[in-house]
Amino acid sequence: MPQAPIDAYSWPTPNGHKVHIMLEECGLPYRAHPVNIGKGDQFEPGFLAISPNNKIPAITDPQGPDGKPISLFESGAILVYLAGKTGKFLPEGDRARYEVLQWLMFQMGSVGPMLGQAHHFRIYAPEKLAYAIDRYSNEAKRLYGVIDKQLSRNKFIAGRTYSIADIAIFPWLRSWENQGIVLTDYPHLKEWFDGIAARPAVQRGVQVLAEHRKPIRDEKEREILFGKTQYQRR
Template sequence: MSQNQTQPIELHYWPTPNGHKITIMLEECGLPYTIVPVNIGKGDQFKPEFLAIAPNNRMPAIVDPQGPDGQPISVFESGAILQYLGRKTGQFYPADERARVAVDEWLFWQMGGFGPMLGQTHHFRLYAPEKVPYAIDRYTNETNRLYGVLNRRLEGRDYICDAYSIADMACIGWARGWEKQGQDITQFPNVARWIETMMARPAVARGLKVGEELRTAPAGIHTAEEKAILFGQKAR
């Protein structure tokens, strides 16, 4: 189906693990796309034009000019975007119901646990203005538990499910940051092997590089103003 995509998909994006999920999928599927930068450190995610397609003020989001019945559609939430692109292209998201259920289980595992908990680990280990030992231990330990879950799942498997899928794409951007998360990857040999397998895929490598030039400071380095925007927002 991807070969019929004559108009590029707009990807509203910043180079983060959640953004990388979608660039990897687009690269794997061979779909044409253009990047619309959403500088989350400067507050672009709160602009009205972005909120119109992503009401949770979180990137990524896409606008597909050739959506269902040839009409445009916007999609927010990275997991929903992966499922949409999988259905659209017929790639990396199985049609068989049992196989699809397995992919959905692990996609939702990433969305509900692996991403949020690792994100909290990043926050309290790297970004918090003061070190809170309880929070650091709480999230580092939960991250360790989740790596253990993934390690058991990957026993005897090349990929998280029976074949390479959007579940793998959802997890790799987070898993490759194990060192910053206070983890010893030698404790999880199946995860280490899987990371190597994933990083050897050309489309994964390309997807992870998209938007590198957008960063003006090393990952994890933010000004006080950027921290206020990223971590200090309340309801608007």
């Protein structure tokens, strides 16, 4: 039976792009539904029903593992699910599989949160706090160094083959300038980055919903993204 389209509820952010790229790489049919996080779409009951943490992305697959629909949130979990569904980009062997998963967790636990904070305090914070800017900019440089060292010994993040670890990390490094990074300081990372960026599926993935993303335009959007609205109990 042909695969029914997967519904991807997302926005053109690094976490959103992870899933867009994975869907493109796997060749799965899907429909991308914009969840405008600047307008507060992430707090709508319909979205919260599938993403209770009110964060994008989330997916609904009408043909889940048991043939019944399944909804998932958290981008890392979605990558693991899609890899399991298609048998792509996550090795079957235990050793190689755990190599990939540890680098996926590295992205989820370090690269995303820390580079997100670097973005916030360097670009979006209404008050420029030198301590915060220095702290997260330095952490960004440290993380780039970790990745560069890993890529000095491996063609891809988790070894010799392209995997969900590469798919997870790449979108977060696309804004390296905003993170205070000089990419040429990390030659192994830069070579890898340029190679990933040249992949046709990656190029398609980062264009998904891209036309919807605009700079923060007013204080209402800023408040929704960074103010009290996001902390309300729902």
